[in-house]
Amino acid sequence: MQDPNPLPWGALDRFQAHFIVRKDTGASVKNYVAKTILTTKGHFGNKSIVKVSWDGPGSLSSKLNSDTELNNMIAKQLIKNATIYVEPTEGAIRIRGKWDNHIEFGITKELFEIYDRIAGHIKSV
Numbered sequence: 300m301q302d303p304n305p306l307p308w309g310a311l312d313r314f315q316a317h318f319i320v321r322k323d324t325g326a327s328v329k330n331y332v333a334k335t336i337l338t339t340k341g342h343f344g345n346k347s348i349v350k351v352s353w354d355g356p357g358s359l360s361s362k363l364n365s366d367t368e369l370n371n372m373i374a375k376q377l378i379k380n381a382t383i384y385v386e387p388t389e390g391a392i393r394i395r396g397k398w399d400n401h402i403e404f405g406i407t408k409e410l411f412e413i414y415d416r417i418a419g420h421i422k423s424v
Contacts, residue, residue, distance in 0.1 A: 318395070331357060
């Protein structure tokens with residue numbers, strides 16, 4: 300008997316934009332790890348961001364925490380877009396958000412400006 304609701308096999312329709320900043324981290328890889336910590340209020344559809352802070356073991360997270368204009372820009376975003384990860388790769392630093400399906404996938408002008416500002420902080424560390 301064949302299953303009327305088979306599980307999908309193969310690639311799922313999930314996409315993620317990665318912004319790559321070319322920088323050699325050397326031995327200080329942990330300096331370039333950071334992610335947003337969101338303080339929110341409300342529930343479900345009424346949930347909004349009150350405060351944004353950065354968590355990470357190195358100097359990048361403290362530099363991002365001190366940029367209040369950047370954190371205010373992030374606080375105006377949807378929660379899904381305000382969740383940002385910064386992580387080193389081979390010869391570069393990756394800035395990324397969460398996964399999206401093919402309908403929701405896209406980068407707004409405001410989100411690009413946020414990522415560009417983060418890239419500027421990465422270059423200066």
